[in-house]
Amino acid sequence: MRGRLLLVLLGLSLAALAGFAGPLLHSTSAERTQRFALSRTADLDRFAELASVGGDRLVAEVRAHVELYGDAVVVIDARRTPVLETGMRADEPAVRAALDAALRNQPAAAAPAVLPWSSGAVLFARPIGSGTRVTGAVALRSTVDQAAADVGTRWAIALTGVVSAALAFVALALLLARWVLRPVAELERGVRAVGGGSPGAHVSPVLGPPELRGLAESFNRMSDAVADSAHRQRALVADTSHQLRNPLAALRLRMDSLAGRVSSAAEPAYASMVAELDRLESLLDSMLLLASADTAATELAVGSDARCDAGVVVRERVDAWASAADRAGVAVVEDIAAVAVGCSESDLAQVVDVLLDNAIKYAPGGTVRVSVRDPGVVAVTDDGPGVAAEDLPKLTDRFWRAPGSAPGSGLGLAIADRLVTAYGGEMRIAVAEPHGLAVTVSLPGGA
Numbered sequence: 209m210r211g212r213l214l215l216v217l218l219g220l221s222l223a224a225l226a227g228f229a230g231p232l233l234h235s236t237s238a239e240r241t242q243r244f245a246l247s248r249t250a251d252l253d254r255f256a257e258l259a260s261v262g263g264d265r266l267v268a269e270v271r272a273h274v275e276l277y278g279d280a281v282v283v284i285d286a287r288r289t290p291v292l293e294t295g296m297r298a299d300e301p302a303v304r305a306a307l308d309a310a311l312r313n314q315p316a317a318a319a320p321a322v323l324p325w326s327s328g329a330v331l332f333a334r335p336i337g338s339g340t341r342v343t344g345a346v347a348l349r350s351t352v353d354q355a356a357a358d359v360g361t362r363w364a365i366a367l368t369g370v371v372s373a374a375l376a377f378v379a380l381a382l383l384l385a386r387w388v389l390r391p392v393a394e395l396e397r398g399v400r401a402v403g404g405g406s407p408g409a410h411v412s413p414v415l416g417p418p419e420l421r422g423l424a425e426s427f428n429r430m431s432d433a434v435a436d437s438a439h440r441q442r443a444l445v446a447d448t449s450h451q452l453r454n455p456l457a458a459l460r461l462r463m464d465s466l467a468g469r470v471s472s473a474a475e476p477a478y479a480s481m482v483a484e485l486d487r488l489e490s491l492l493d494s495m496l497l498l499a500s501a502d503t504a505a506t507e508l509a510v511g512s513d514a515r516c517d518a519g520v521v522v523r524e525r526v527d528a529w530a531s532a533a534d535r536a537g538v539a540v541v542e543d544i545a546a547v548a549v550g551c552s553e554s555d556l557a558q559v560v561d562v563l564l565d566n567a568i569k570y571a572p573g574g575t576v577r578v579s580v581r582d583p584g585v586v587a588v589t590d591d592g593p594g595v596a597a598e599d600l601p602k603l604t605d606r607f608w609r610a611p612g613s614a615p616g617s618g619l620g621l622a623i624a625d626r627l628v629t630a631y632g633g634e635m636r637i638a639v640a641e642p643h644g645l646a647v648t649v650s651l652p653g654g655a
Contacts, residue, residue, distance in 0.1 A: 217384060221377035229370045236362045237321055244355040245319040248279075248332050248348055255346045256336045259283050259291065270294055279350040280329075282307070283336075286343050296349055303347055306333035310345035324360030326352050391416035391424055398427055456489060491619075514552035514631075518651070519544045519580045521553050525560040526578055529568060536572045543579040549651040550584075551631045556651075559627055562620040563588040563647050570594075571644065584633070584651040591644040600637050624649075 251273060258266040270281045270292060280295025284307055290298045298307060309316075310333040319330050329351045336344035394411040401409035409431050413424040463482055470478045523544050533540050549556070563586075567576040571592030579587045595603065604625040621637075628635045633651040640646040 217381035218378065221381065222374065225370050225374055225377070229366065232366050233363055236366065237323055237359050240355050240359045240362070241319060241322040244322060244330075244350075244352065245332075248319075248330070248350050249334075251279075252332050252334045252346055252348050255281065255283065255348070256334055259336045259344060259346060267292060277350060279348055281349075282347045284344055284346075286311070291344065296347075298347075302331060303349070306331050306347050307345045309333065310335045310347070311342055313342060322352050322355045322359055324356055324363055326356040326359075328352065388416055388420070391420040395420075395424065395427055398431065456485070456492065460485060460489075514555075515548060515550060516553040516556060517546055518549045518551075518556060518584065518586055519546040521556045522560055522578060522580050522586060525557055525564060529561075529564045532565075533568050533576070536568050538568050538571055538573065539575045541575060541577045543577070543581075545580055545582070547580055547582055547584055548653060550653060551633070551651050555627050555631070556586075559624040559649060560586065560588075562624040563649075566590075566620060566647075567592070567645070574644075584653050586649040586651070587646065589640050589644060589646040591640065591642075594639055594643050594645045597639055600639070603637050604635070621647075 255266065255270060258269060266283070270283075271294065273279060274281065274294050281292065282290065282294070282296055282298045282303055283292040284290050284298050288298070288307070288311070296303055298304065306316075313335050316333060319332075320326075329349045331347060331349045333345060333347040335342045336346060391411070394415065398409045398411040410428045411424045413421055413428060415421065415424070463478075463485060466478065523542070526540060526542060526544075530540070564576070564578070567588050567590040571590035574591045577587075577589045579585075581587075604621050621635075625635045628649055628651065631651060633649060636648045636650070638646045638648070
């Protein structure tokens with residue numbers, strides 16, 4: 209946008225300067241050409257008047273003129289006999305043609321326009337005598353070098369002014385573009401900050417034209433509203449989860465107290481209620497984790513300098529899940545290198561726990577491969593049944609669970625994805641070959 213605005217402003221400025229400079233240069237050349245022609249025509253008139261009177265005064269004035277201007281002069285009588293030849297001869301073809309036209313009293317052609325690069329000489333001629341009785345003719349050949357030099361000087365002055373004006377227009381266009389576009393750039397940064405989860409991102413409401421200042425104020429109000437809404441939403445989830453813990457704990461105590469006391473006919477219903485209670489407790493724990501992940505992601509959007517060794521963290525979590533893997537008959541294959549990443553140990557451990565929990569849960573009796581490699585890539589692959597390719601994008605949706613999947617809240621991968629993206633990373637889920645699921649987490653490097 210900046211380039212297009214500058215192009216329009218500079219194009220209009222240069223067009224205006226060209227429209228001004230063209231006529232100015234033309235009028236300068238025309239004025240100097242006219243002055244040159246009038247000066248030499250006046251000299252011709254003077255010589256013709258002296259020739260019609262006769263005497264030695266003509267010769268004296270022609271010689272003075274030749275010495276002053278370096279011109280050439282020829283005077284002939286009515287029989288085309290040379291009366292005076294200075295600097296050129298009457299029998300030269302161009303001179304003879306001009307003198308013959310003057311003797312026939314033909315109007316002289318206009319002098320050509322004098323330009324800075326003009327050179328050579330211009331030939332002027334006029335008859336001697338009145339319009340009814342021509343007694344001779346006089347011709348004058350004068351160089352245009354001095355007139356061309358004068359035009360060149362004036363053009364140089366004019367073009368210098370035009371260039372100076374063009375530079376001023378460029379500076380003005382840059383200032384104008386900056387004045388108009390700076391608040392637009394601020395708004396873009398603000399939008400990106402809000403999109404990245406930065407709470408209450410603001411832009412300056414005093415930059416640019418009034419329309420953009422009003423837009424900046426509206427954006428700030430919107431940003432505050434979005435931040436307040438997100439805060440209230442997270443607080444609602446956290447508060448609801450905490451408030452439900454007490455009645456759930458009381459319900460757990462009552463359910464545990466009933467263990468062994470229900471009739472055999474009620475045992476299936478009792479077992480189902482215990483399973484649902486376990487599921488509800490797991491769901492509440494996951495909701496608390498999700499609220500915590502959202503809060504952490506919002507704080508990380510402002511900036512974080514957390515660093516850790518991904519190899520050390522992943523190896524510790526693999527050891528922690530070893531007993532669960534043994535119970536499920538899962539073989540864990542490690543390929544772990546020491547790699548520094550821009551992520552805290554606790555958040556990376558939480559992400560790896562989610563990935564290992566899913567892999568072990570959905571690949572009983574199979575193999576889970578865990579790798580850490582440069583640049584900041586953590587991958588967990590299982591050979592379980594996997595999911596359909598069209599369902600892969602849904603795996604990070606909150607509360608979504610694939611048909612026939614193991615019990616769970618449907619929040620694990622959503623929490624992991626939220627934490628990874630908060631650090632500027634990316635989590636990719638793909639179908640493993642020949643079957644299973646491959647989850648790859650890419651984190652920024654930790655310098």
